[in-house]
Amino acid sequence: MGMDRGERIGILGAGAAGLSLARRLADSGFRSVTVLEREAEPGGKCRTFRAEGLNWELGAVLATTDYRDTLDLMRRVGMEPWRPGLPAGRPETGWEARGFWHCRRLFPGWIRVGELPAGILQILRYHILAPRYRAAFGPGHSGTPDELADSFQSWVDRHGMGVLAKAISIPYTTFGYGYYDESPAAYVLKFFEPGLVRALALQFKFFKWREGVQTLWERLAADLDVRYSRETERIRRGGTVEVAGRDRKSGEPFRLEFDRLVLTGPLDEAPGFLDASEEERDLYSRILYKDYRVYLKRARGFRVPAGFAPARFDRSGIGRTMIWDERVPGSGVHTFYVLGDGTRSDEEVEAGLDEDIRALGGEPGPTVARVRWKYYPHVSCEDYRSGWYSRFEALQGRNRTYACGEIASFSTVERVIRYSRDLSRRFFE
DSSP: OOOOTTOEEEEEOOSHHHHHHHHHHHHTTOSEEEEEOSSSSSOTTOOEEEETTEEEESSOOOEETTOHHHHHHHHHTTOOOBOOOOOSSOOOOSOGGGTOEEGGGIIIIISOGGGHHHHHHHHHHHHHHGGGGTTTTSSSOTTOOGGGGSBHHHHHHHHTOHHHHHHHHHHHIIIIIOOTTTSBHHHHHHHTOHHHHHHHHSGGGEEBOTTOHHHHHHHHHTTSEEEOSEEEEEEEESSSEEEEEEETTTOOEEEEEESEEEEOSOGGGGGGTBOOOHHHHHHHHTOEEEEEEEEEEEEESOSOSSEEOGGGSSGGGTTSEEEEEOSSTTSOEEEEEEEEOSOOOHHHHHHHHHHHHHHTTOEEEEEEEEEEEEEEEEOOHHHHHTTHHHHHHHTTTGGGEEEOSGGGSOSSHHHHHHHHHHHHHHHTO
């Protein structure tokens, strides 16, 4: 399709994918880019809870200095990486027998000194193997080696990477991505590209967002045409793309016409309003998710303000605390992260949180905020091996429609932004 800077471009979703794409298109000279967002605020899973001049993350928590596209967007809106210092004093020990570890006891501690030589060798071996997986480290999944359709556990066993797998299980399983035996290795390697593996060894490479990660997207959206509280009810494609729906606040209907449309939200929900083809329906129906919960709870006298429970990194830990943190030291508000199974109620999970707080010498208080994410869209090893992503890419541009977001690459801020940038370069610029 020939490039026309006057084209009317519609984008569904004002999360990291939609807003980074809208910004890129506007920078490229497109004069009519409209973002429609179902919620009343931008950011998607980059959500920040704010109270009393403080903030806590309910979605994205960490980034590294290798997140170049994220850093580029941060610079343009006046945000700098933030590295909060560690609390003073030595962490309490003695809780390990109960299955709880202080985060500062990761090494030496949960990862033993005796495992260090093997771990260093495995990191070096991974960097030697990395050129073989160059396609996997790219924006999407095109050209990924066949072996990466196997589960990550198979890849670990094949290459003897047990200590490395143990080290990265904290940011992988506790951040909501599930278990090594069920996800294609391509996803895990896309997350743990060599830069992130180095960051695990060089902690200064990690950073957070002082103002809260949602601030990045609020500032980015400020000078874009973003329309909030827009519930899309019908999309019809022909010579143009017609999007109709309703304002969730006023109830007023809307109807917009675009020359091209980009979907960035959950694609499995799209057939509910999209005139989807059989190919789209089949493809989108194969997308899987994780039930991931984040809770902010008050707790007095909590003896391990930031820690993890490695015994819960397998399916026996469903519905229980895997990792927790006190983002604002001294606030008494702690963030707890839990993988659910889609059946447990928040009340059941919070009863378990209270039990853990008491086990660590604290007195549980009220829940301040909670969110239940439909998280980590991905496909099974079988569907990955059968060419799901080849079919996905073949649909780009068909019926004037494109798709990006988490499923297109992986569920991190940087991966989402990179794919949006690549989509813009391939089809719009």
